[in-house]
Structure formats: structure tokens, C-alpha cells
Amino acid sequence: MNMVELIAQYPLLAALVALVGLGAPFGALLGYAAVRFRTEGNPIADQINEILPQTQCGQCGYPGCRPYAEAIANGEAINKCPPGGQATIQALADLLDVEAPVLDEEHGEEKAKTVAYIREDECIGCTKCIQACPVDAILGAAKQMHTVIASECTGCDLCVEPCPVDCIDMIPVEEGLQSWHWPLPQTASRNLDVIASDASPEERAA
Amino acid sequence: MRRIHDFHGGIHPAENKLQSLATGIRPAGIPSQLILPLAQHIGAPSQPLVSPGDRVLKGQLIASAAGHVSVPLHAPSSGQILAIEDRPVPHPSGYSAPCVVIECDGRDEWVEEPSGIRNYRACEPSALLEKIRSAGIAGMGGAGFPTAVKLAGKPGAGITTLIINGTECEPYITADDILMQERAADILAGVDIMRHILKPQEILFGIEDNKPAAIAALKTAAAGSDVEIITFPTKYPSGGEKQLIEILTGKQVPSGGLPADIGVICQNVGTAVAVRNAVIYGRPLISRITTVTGDAVTAPGNFEVLLGTPMAHLLALAGFSAEKCERLIMGGPMMGFTVSGAEVPVVKTTNCVLAPTTREMPTPPPAQPCIRCGLCAQACPASLLPQQLFWFAQGKEFDKLEQHNLFDCIECGACSWVCPSHIPLVQYYRAAKADIVKQRRDHEKSEQARLRFEARQERIAREEAEREAKRAARKQAAEKRAELAAEGGDEDPVQAAIERARARKTAQQGTAPANTPDGGVKQLAALREKLAKTEQRLALSREAGEDNKIVTALEATVQRLRDRISAAEQSPAERETP
Numbered sequence: 001m002n003m004v005e006l007i008a009q010y011p012l013l014a015a016l017v018a019l020v021g022l023g024a025p026f027g028a029l030l031g032y033a034a035v036r037f038r039t040e041g042n043p044i045a046d047q048i049n050e051i052l053p054q055t056q057c058g059q060c061g062y063p064g065c066r067p068y069a070e071a072i073a074n075g076e077a078i079n080k081c082p083p084g085g086q087a088t089i090q091a092l093a094d095l096l097d098v099e100a101p102v103l104d105e106e107h108g109e110e111k112a113k114t115v116a117y118i119r120e121d122e123c124i125g126c127t128k129c130i131q132a133c134p135v136d137a138i139l140g141a142a143k144q145m146h147t148v149i150a151s152e153c154t155g156c157d158l159c160v161e162p163c164p165v166d167c168i169d170m171i172p173v174e175e176g177l178q179s180w181h182w183p184l185p186q187t188a189s190r191n192l193d194v195i196a197s198d199a200s201p202e203e204r205a206a
Numbered sequence: 207m208r209r210i211h212d213f214h215g216g217i218h219p220a221e222n223k224l225q226s227l228a229t230g231i232r233p234a235g236i237p238s239q240l241i242l243p244l245a246q247h248i249g250a251p252s253q254p255l256v257s258p259g260d261r262v263l264k265g266q267l268i269a270s271a272a273g274h275v276s277v278p279l280h281a282p283s284s285g286q287i288l289a290i291e292d293r294p295v296p297h298p299s300g301y302s303a304p305c306v307v308i309e310c311d312g313r314d315e316w317v318e319e320p321s322g323i324r325n326y327r328a329c330e331p332s333a334l335l336e337k338i339r340s341a342g343i344a345g346m347g348g349a350g351f352p353t354a355v356k357l358a359g360k361p362g363a364g365i366t367t368l369i370i371n372g373t374e375c376e377p378y379i380t381a382d383d384i385l386m387q388e389r390a391a392d393i394l395a396g397v398d399i400m401r402h403i404l405k406p407q408e409i410l411f412g413i414e415d416n417k418p419a420a421i422a423a424l425k426t427a428a429a430g431s432d433v434e435i436i437t438f439p440t441k442y443p444s445g446g447e448k449q450l451i452e453i454l455t456g457k458q459v460p461s462g463g464l465p466a467d468i469g470v471i472c473q474n475v476g477t478a479v480a481v482r483n484a485v486i487y488g489r490p491l492i493s494r495i496t497t498v499t500g501d502a503v504t505a506p507g508n509f510e511v512l513l514g515t516p517m518a519h520l521l522a523l524a525g526f527s528a529e530k531c532e533r534l535i536m537g538g539p540m541m542g543f544t545v546s547g548a549e550v551p552v553v554k555t556t557n558c559v560l561a562p563t564t565r566e567m568p569t570p571p572p573a574q575p576c577i578r579c580g581l582c583a584q585a586c587p588a589s590l591l592p593q594q595l596f597w598f599a600q601g602k603e604f605d606k607l608e609q610h611n612l613f614d615c616i617e618c619g620a621c622s623w624v625c626p627s628h629i630p631l632v633q634y635y636r637a638a639k640a641d642i643v644k645q646r647r648d649h650e651k652s653e654q655a656r657l658r659f660e661a662r663q664e665r666i667a668r669e670e671a672e673r674e675a676k677r678a679a680r681k682q683a684a685e686k687r688a689e690l691a692a693e694g695g696d697e698d699p700v701q702a703a704i705e706r707a708r709a710r711k712t713a714q715q716g717t718a719p720a721n722t723p724d725g726g727v728k729q730l731a732a733l734r735e736k737l738a739k740t741e742q743r744l745a746l747s748r749e750a751g752e753d754n755k756i757v758t759a760l761e762a763t764v765q766r767l768r769d770r771i772s773a774a775e776q777s778p779a780e781r782e783t784p
Contacts, residue, residue, distance in 0.1 A: 054652035056659045064659060135658040154655045177245070180299040181640025184599070185573070185633040 056134035057156030240514030247344035249275035320488035341484030347474035373445030376538035386420035396478030502531035582621035
């Protein structure tokens with residue numbers, strides 16, 4: 001009875017007490033959950049890193065794909081990866097739910113995939129390319145000929161610059177019988193439409 | 207009577223089989239050149255064992271299997287190796303691939319009388335499998351999967367049903383039909399060998415009811431054996447492995463699974479004959495039955511043709527008029543593909559060479575927009591949704607394609623056949639499948655690159671940390687030494703050790719006779735000085751009235767020094783005496 005009277009007398013105070021009374025335990029619960037179920041690392045950066053081509057070429061201006069992924073997660077532009085090309089930009093745009101921009105030409109253009117090749121008789125064995133290779137795909141020792149493990153090479157170009165005798169070539173990967181696949185059929189071009197009134201003026205003239 | 211099941215969908219295209227059944231199997235003879243691609247099967251290409259200029263004999267091994275899923279290759283006739291080079295091969299890409307080219311001498315000499323295992327029932331299955339493997343047999347129905355690998359299967363995967371596929375559902379092709387008509391006994395001999403290897407509970411032989419002659423021949427040959435010859439209504443594509451299994455057993459192969467997962471294994475009739483020849487006669491796979499048909503040939507029929515025979519040779523035998531034919535197809539009209547030209551060879555999987563006239567197979571009219579009629583979904587034998595797949599393939603939505611089980615598509619072409627808008631649906635699926643496979647491969651590769659990059663980063667960090675730790679340790683040691691030196695020389699442990707050693711040496715010298723008179727005198731002087739100092743200290747202590755202990759200790763020291771002095775004073779005299 002007393003309680004009801006009190007509430008009736010001080011409605012503002014009662015409401016305040018009630019809300020604080022509710023807010024405090026829920027706040028505590030949320031705070032606890034935030035600590036208890038905290039995710040390690042940055043899941044968005046991990047997902048972005050999954051999409052990036054892992055060429056580790058640094059053309060984006062970051063020292064590798066992981067740092068760029070973290071930068072994207074922090075708001076960096078998604079169009080700085082030439083090896084990934086438009087497909088990667090599209091995938092990143094889908095993931096982050098943004099409009100897909102075109103590739104930033106400043107960072108390079110999309111090229112066919114290449115593999116480094118060392119002209120072995122010209123190699124002087126300086127190990128500079130070995131130190132430059134981000135994926136340890138070059139084999140060799142000081143004053144010994146070096147060679148590239150083609151299956152591990154990402155085609156990042158980073159070994160070309162340090163070579164003092166310019167004996168490294170980037171060879172485009174050829175399409176062979178193993179890599180060939182059926183192309184997507186050509187979508188019917190305009191002039192194949194059968195409705196005469198649909199044809200463009202030039203086509204009607206022809 | 208066994209209950210026949212039905213599968214979803216299917217179509218009834220014009221059969222066009224009678225043209226090539228007018229005559230029996232004709233030998234194709236020996237062409238002037240044999241072109242043998244090193245990759246005629248699914249798996250790794252074979253490794254050539256011969257070099258240009260070598261003379262090879264019929265049946266001689268010319269390329270070995272490269273790995274488990276691969277098959278060896280044998281010379282189909284005797285002659286000289288002309289080259290091992292890239293030649294156009296029967297492949298939809300029209301690319302060239304490495305081939306062994308043999309210039310035939312026409313003598314057709316066997317390498318040696320091959321030895322077979324007549325009494326194979328007494329043999330271990332593994333020995334028979336080895337025989338099949340070394341004969342270079344790859345599935346002759348069209349896919350070309352190494353037969354020995356398929357028969358060996360996964361250990362412990364009990365095979366309960368062996369299905370022999372004599373369906374040949376694709377229009378125009380009659381190679382299996384004629385084989386069943388003329389060589390039913392050979393097929394059943396091969397089946398018996400497979401029975402011995404697999405030990406299935408039942409053997410089902412499936413044939414469509416449009417081959418009455420073959421059915422009659424097989425029923426006669428199989429009389430008395432437990433091989434069940436089962437006929438069922440003709441419908442395309444009942445010869446598809448999964449469809450045939452459903453027709454005969456009512457069981458469906460799970461999505462993404464293999465027939466072996468439900469205890470079934472399927473073998474083509476041509477493969478059965480090849481197995482018989484390999485095991486009983488020891489003959490490698492060097493020839494096959496190929497149908498040559500189409501309106502552009504005047505004498506269509508089936509030929510027993512040496513592998514590697516250029517299609518041009520075969521077409522000439524069938525009366526080919528090149529001007530009537532716009533494109534040459536390997537396989538049937540539904541699942542075959544256009545080859546780059548008549549110079550491509552017949553390979554282990556060439557069941558048909560189709561030379562249609564332009565009227566017979568006109569170029570498809572241009573594709574019109576999809577009207578969502580749903581005919582394709584009704585025709586699909588894999589119960590997929592072709593029009594959904596078509597949308598997703600156009601939009602390259604790979605996730606959705608996989609969710610809609612694109613990889614269960616057998617590319618039979620039924621959907622394209624029924625499509626009123628003439629959309630080349632199968633083309634879209636093939637392209638999408640290849641894109642997805644490529645994406646998976648690229649992702650695997652990038653994953654590998656990522657791991658290697660991270661391993662390298664870790665290694666560099668670890669090496670740096672190790673160097674840093676060493677530097678820090680050296681710096682600390684130097685600091686400690688400097689500190690000790692600053693506190694006082696005597697406190698330096700090294701210095702102290704040196705001092706101690708010196709003191710010990712002096713003490714020894716004190717007791718022992720001095721080596722030189724001069725040394726003795728110096729020693730004596732030092733002792734006297736020490737004695738004087740100690741006496742002085744003793745006196746001071748006594749005056750200050752210090753602790754008794756110190757006084758007694760000092761007294762003892764004085765006494766000891768006096769003794770040593772007297773001993774030293776005597777020794778020079780002793781030395782002089784002798």
C-alpha cells in the first residue's frame with residue numbers, strides 16, 4: 001500500500017528509479033557479454049584478406065595483402081589491387097556492400113598472370129632476388145645459380161627490380177589444354193533480334 | 207521379372223541409328239600414319255618411352271602411366287617413330303597436344319606372342335587388375351577414366367551390383383550395338399573377369415529396347431549364366447551412369463557422390479571386351495569400334511579402327527564428301543563436340559565420328575530471351591532447374607549456382623534440345639563449371655601464397671628477435687663488467703682470482719726453498735715488512751683495547767710470520783752448504 005502511495009506521489013522519481021533499476025542490470029549483462037564473447041582479431045579484415053589475391057606485390061602501397069586488408073577494413077579504397085583486377089574489386093564491393101569502383105590506374109593496370117623466369121646462365125648468384133621474394137619462391141645460394149619455383153611464384157614483379165644483371169623475365173602464363181575451358185556463349189547481338197520494328201535505323205537501312 | 211524404374215525428365219530425339227547398322231564391323235586397315243595423343247584418358251598424360259627414329263612393333267609399350275590415375279600407351283601397329291610433337295587432338299578447344307607419331311610399315315608385326323591368363327579364376331584379383339592396368343584400358347563409353355582404378359575402387363567399399371552399360375542412348379551411335387550383336391560372347395567373358403575381381407552379388411546388363419538384334423544375341427550368349435539382361439524403354443539419356451543406375455536399381459547416386467558410394471559400379475560393353483582381350487590374350491588396348499555416320503558419308507558403318515588413325519582415313523573408307531560437310535563431330539549430336547579438322551586421330555574414347563550435312567544439322571538459330579516456359583526443368587534428367595542455373599550463369603553468381611547443384615549436371619543437352627528459344631544452355635553450364643573450378647584453383651593457390659608469405663614474415667621476425675636478444679645480452683654483460691671495475695679493482699672477480707693465484711704461489715715459494723738467492727732476499731724483506739706492519743697493528747689494537755679475538759688472531763699471525771722469517775733466514779745457509 002505504502003509503495004503504491006509513494007509511486008503515486010512521486011511519479012517522476014518512481015519512473016527514474018524503475019528505469020535505472022532496469023538499465024543497470026542489462027548494462028552489466030551487455031558489458032559482461034562484450035568481454036566474454038569478444039572475437040579475436042578483426043573478422044572483416046580476415047574476410048577481405050580471403051578475397052585478395054595474395055600476390056604480396058605491394059602495388060597497393062601496403063607491404064602485403066594482409067596490411068591492405070586491414071587498411072580496407074579501416075576505410076581505405078578497394079580499387080588499389082591490380083593483380084586481383086575488377087573481379088576482386090567486385091567481390092570486395094559485394095562483401096562490404098558498396099558500389100564497385102573501377103581499378104585505380106595509379107597503382108597499375110590489370111595484366112595477364114605472369115611467372116618469373118631467371119635466365120640461369122646470366123645469374124651471378126647475388127641472392128638479392130631471394131631476399132625480395134615475398135613467398136620464398138626463389139631457390140639459390142650466394143654465388144650459386146638461382147631459379148624460380150614456378151608453381152609457387154605469384155608473379156608479383158618484386159624480384160625484377162633488385163636484380164643487378166637484369167636476368168629475370170616475367171613470362172605470361174600460357175593458356176594450354178589443361179587450362180582451357182568452354183567460353184560463355186556470346187549473348188545474342190542486337191541485329192539478331194527478329195522483331196523488325198525493334199531494329200535500329202542503321203540496321204533497317206542495311 | 208525385375209521391376210524397371212524411371213528417371214525424371216529425358217527426351218526422345220530422332221534415333222538415326224539404322225544408317226550405320228546396314229553392315230557389320232569392317233576393319234579399317236592400317237593407315238600410313240598413326241597419331242597417338244599422350245592424354246587420351248582422364249588423369250595425368252602418359253610419359254613417352256620412345257624417341258624419334260625408334261622402330262616399334264605392334265603392341266609395344268611406347269608411353270608409361272604417369273601416376274596412379276593414368277594409363278600406359280601401346281603402339282597399335284609396327285613402324286618407325288616419326289616424331290613426338292604437338293599435333294591437333296580431338297578436344298573442343300581445337301588445341302594441339304603432345305602426340306607420338308608412328309610411320310606405319312604395313313607389316314603389322316607383333317612385339318612378341320602376348321601371354322594371357324586363360325585360367326583367370328585361379329588368379330588373385332590384384333594380378334588381373336595389374337594386367338588391365340598395363341593394357342592401358344580407359345573407360346570406352348566416352349569419359350575415359352582408367353578402368354583399373356575404377357575396378358580397384360576404394361578398399362572396403364563393398365560393391366554389390368555390377369552394371370554393364372549397353373544402353374547407347376545417344377542418336378546416331380551404334381558402336382556398342384554392333385559389338386553386342388557380333389561379339390556378345392566376348393563381352394560376357396569380360397564381364398566374367400570383372401565378376402571375379404569385384405565379386406558382386408548381382409550383375410545387371412542394361413540395354414534399351416531399340417536394339418532387338420543385340421538383345422537376342424546377348425540373351426543367347428548369357429543363357430545359363432546369372433547375368434541379367436534387362437531391357438527398358440528407349441529414352442535419352444538413359445545411358446548416363448546415374449540414370450542407368452536409377453533405372454535398374456531404383457537407387458539414386460547422392461549429389462556429389464560416386465556410384466561406388468551406393469555399392470554400384472558401371473562398365474561399358476566396349477570396356478568389357480578390352481578387359482577380356484587384356485586378361486585372356488594379354489593384348490593391350492590398341493583398337494576400338496567406332497561408328498562413322500552422317501549424311502555426308504555414303505557408306506556409314508562401324509569400323510574396327512587402330513587407335514591413332516586419322517579421322518580422314520576412316521572417313522575415306524566410308525565414302526566421305528567433304529564439300530557436303532560443314533563440321534566434323536566426335537561423339538554424338540547431343541554430347542559430342544566439333545573437332546578442328548579431319549586430321550585429328552581416333553582415340554580411346556572416340557565412339558563415333560559424325561559427318562552431318564548442313565541440312566541435317568543446321569547451325570542453331572540465334573538464341574532468344576528465356577520465356578520461362580519450364581520445358582527444360584521437365585526435361586532435366588538430374589532434376590535440376592536449368593532456367594535458374596541459366597540466370598545465375600549469366601550473372602556469374604557462383605554461390606547460387608553451387609546451391610542449385612550445378613555440379614550434378616551431366617551436360618546431356620536435353621535442356622538445350624527442348625528450349626523453344628534455342629538458348630545454348632549446356633554451354634552456359636560448362637562455362638560456369640569451368641569458372642568455378644578455376645576460381646577454386648586460384649583460391650587454393652592464393653591460400654598457399656598467403657601461408658608462404660606469413661611463414662616468411664614469421665621467420666624474418668623470429669630472426670630479428672634472435673639478433674635483438676643476442677645484442678641485448680652482450681650489452682648487459684659489458685655494462686656489468688664496467689660496473690664492477692668502477693667499484694674497485696680488487697672486487698673484480700677476475701682480478702680477485704688472479705690475486706688469489708698469485709698469493710698461493712708466493713705462499714708456496716715461501717715454504718719451499720727459494721730458487722735464487724736474490725729471490726730469497728726479496729722474499730725475506732717482504733716478510734719482514736709484513737711482520738712489522740702486523741706488529742704495529744697489534745700494538746694499536748692493544749692500545750685501543752679491542753676485542754680479544756682480534757688480538758689473539760694478530761698475535762698468531764705475528765708468530766707465524768716470525769717462524770717463516772726464521773725458516774727463510776736458514777735456507778740460504780742450507781743451500782750454501784752442499
